[in-house]
Amino acid sequence: MIKEAVSHPIHLVAAAEQLTLLPTSAVKARFVLNKSTRERGLRHVAEIRQQLAQSKTVSPDAVVRTLPARHDRAA
Structure with a gap:
């Protein structure tokens, strides 16, 4: 069974929204x-953020x- 694709006018397409950690009054x-x-x-x-800050202070040689x-493969 083939379903027909439904096209929506561009003004009806909802904008992408993302969960946030803002105070609840600012969120839908x-x-x-x-x-x-x-x-x-x-x-x-x-x-x-702490991990990122620590990784910036680590010397590249330490990483x-x-x-x-591996000796189980031919060169």
Whole structure:
């Protein structure tokens, strides 16, 4: 069975929206996060920012890893 594609006029296509960690008054009701989810998200963002800051201070030489040679393959 072949379904016919439905085309919508461009003015009816909804703009892409994204969940945010903004105060609930600035967010549409369908995107409101409960307090615990919001706090967990903020903690996670803080952890990621900390990891990024640490990775910028690490010497590039410290990131290089030497892997063991693979002897199970022909050269």
